[in-house]
Amino acid sequence: MSANLTAASRPGLSPHTRMKNDTARGGWVLLAPERVLMLDAIAAEILTLCDGNADIGTIADELARRHSAPREEVLGDVLEMLQELRNKGLLVA
Amino acid sequence: MSTAGPPLALLAELTHRCPLGCPYCSNPLTLDRVRDELDTATWLRVIDEAAALGVLQVHFSGGEPLVRRDLATLIGHARAAGLYTNLITSAVLLDAPRLASLQVAGLEHVQISFQDTEPGNADRIAGFQGGHEKKLAAARMVREAGLALTINAVMHRQNLGHLSEMIDLALVLGAGRLEIAHVQYYGWALSNRSSLIPSREEVRNAVAVVAAARERLKGRLVIDHVVPDYYAHRPKACMGGWARQFMNIAPSGLVLPCHAAQGIPNLRFDSVKERSLREIWADSEAFERFRGTSWMPEPCRSCDRREIDFGGCRCQAMALTGDAGATDPACALSPHHARLLATAKAESEAVIPPSFVYRRYAKMPHEEESPA
Ligand code: SF4
Numbered sequence: 001m002s003a004n005l006t007a008a009s010r011p012g013l014s015p016h017t018r019m020k021n022d023t024a025r026g027g028w029v030l031l032a033p034e035r036v037l038m039l040d041a042i043a044a045e046i047l048t049l050c051d052g053n054a055d056i057g058t059i060a061d062e063l064a065r066r067h068s069a070p071r072e073e074v075l076g077d078v079l080e081m082l083q084e085l086r087n088k089g090l091l092v093a
Numbered sequence: 094m095s096t097a098g099p100p101l102a103l104l105a106e107l108t109h110r111c112p113l114g115c116p117y118c119s120n121p122l123t124l125d126r127v128r129d130e131l132d133t134a135t136w137l138r139v140i141d142e143a144a145a146l147g148v149l150q151v152h153f154s155g156g157e158p159l160v161r162r163d164l165a166t167l168i169g170h171a172r173a174a175g176l177y178t179n180l181i182t183s184a185v186l187l188d189a190p191r192l193a194s195l196q197v198a199g200l201e202h203v204q205i206s207f208q209d210t211e212p213g214n215a216d217r218i219a220g221f222q223g224g225h226e227k228k229l230a231a232a233r234m235v236r237e238a239g240l241a242l243t244i245n246a247v248m249h250r251q252n253l254g255h256l257s258e259m260i261d262l263a264l265v266l267g268a269g270r271l272e273i274a275h276v277q278y279y280g281w282a283l284s285n286r287s288s289l290i291p292s293r294e295e296v297r298n299a300v301a302v303v304a305a306a307r308e309r310l311k312g313r314l315v316i317d318h319v320v321p322d323y324y325a326h327r328p329k330a331c332m333g334g335w336a337r338q339f340m341n342i343a344p345s346g347l348v349l350p351c352h353a354a355q356g357i358p359n360l361r362f363d364s365v366k367e368r369s370l371r372e373i374w375a376d377s378e379a380f381e382r383f384r385g386t387s388w389m390p391e392p393c394r395s396c397d398r399r400e401i402d403f404g405g406c407r408c409q410a411m412a413l414t415g416d417a418g419a420t421d422p423a424c425a426l427s428p429h430h431a432r433l434l435a436t437a438k439a440e441s442e443a444v445i446p447p448s449f450v451y452r453r454y455a456k457m458p459h460e461e462e463s464p465a
């Protein structure tokens with residue numbers, strides 16, 4: 001099991017990790033065993049695309065299209081964010 | 094009047110009953126009796142109030158929450174209210190049918206405490222014969238059921254030498270998370286401090302072992318490490334700051350800003366029997382007393398870390414200085430810090446640690462211990 005994500009990885013939330021719309025504070029949160037992570041709008045958007053099927057390259061294509069942003073830059077940002085969640089055990093790939 | 098944002102987590106201490114007798118138990122010295130425990134209907138209401146208030150996670154704890162026959166009902170209700178559900182257990186009472194019923198109810202995560210990796214020593218520390226074996230079996234059951242597992246290891250001088258083995262155990266059992274918590278010295282642990290406190294050298298080694306393991310196990314095992322702050326330079330932000338993120342409900346229904354808060358005399362706690370959780374969170378005297386920074390004395394008041402560590406732990410300040418409103422003596426800027434270090438050094442160097450005072454109910458006249 002490699003800990004390093006690439007454009008070909010197909011990430012999904014770890015089992016027993018879920019997103020929730022936090023109405024009390026406004027915004028999305030990630031809930032995991034004894035942990036709560038507040039997600040900003042872009043993080044929430046990225047995670048919604050992480051369904052375990054789509055690879056990170058495809059996710060970056062989609063985001064670049066939606067936000068008319070340079071694809072390589074988007075890919076770098078997405079990899080960085082997802083790698084961090086992966087290291088925290090919140091993501092599987 | 095309060096400016097507090099909503100709490101993130103609720104620790105629901107369903108009972109103080111527990112078959113074990115850990116000498117560092119975080120429950121208060123005066124334990125709630127079974128007849129004082131909240132009934133199911135009240136807990137169900139409290140869970141709804143917590144969700145409406147903005148709580149995201151509920152930790153079902155105790156004592157041993159499995160002694161409550163309504164545990165599955167409460168878990169199911171919490172899950173239906175959208176809360177993330179954690180069970181914090183010693184696991185010696187967990188069997189397959191019980192686990193299945195909790196899982197069907199919606200339980201997501203189980204945290205099991207281990208007293209050591211060496212069975213004889215583990216059972217001695219817990220004061221419960223055969224407990225270690227039962228915990229191992231329960232942990233395997235949890236993983237086989239596909240639930241998330243955390244191993245909680247409370248460390249001290251009588252098991253710290255097995256820290257690497259504890260990390261290996263968490264891996265072998267398939268835990269996703271290991272919580273290495275050094276004993277915090279208030280309540281029962283304070284009574285047993287001289288049997289438990291490690292030396293500065295031992296703590297330093299432990300920190301190195303954890304740092305190396307974290308690096309090696311990145312992405313496989315999350316290790317949370319609560320370092321003993323007697324040897325630290327600055328205190329930790331206890332509970333993320335008093336009354337900022339967290340509330341604790343004792344078995345009798347008192348709402349506490351932290352599980353040890355009952356060790357602070359003259360602090361008035363409200364009960365869920367009398368007020369709603371929202372009102373209590375907003376203006377209960379116990380929550381308001383040390384909320385924010387305006388209560389702080391010097392050196393905290395003018396310190397640039399005052400909104401980082403919030404002056405450290407109130408219960409530790411109480412236990413060590415007699416004043417819950419003092420700067421936590423774990424902070425090197427506290428006038429009590431040097432004395433604290435000297436005590437820690439002297440106690441940790443005792444060749445033979447004194448025997449444990451096990452956690453148990455004080456015997457009252459004309460009273461039998463309540464059956465679990
Ligand atoms: S710390 Fe030990 S004695 Fe206290 S509740 Fe947990 S298992 Fe029981």
Ligand code: SF4
Nearest residue numbers: 393396398399404424
């Ligand atoms: S003086 Fe107070 S606020 Fe500053 S580091 Fe010490 S405990 Fe924290």
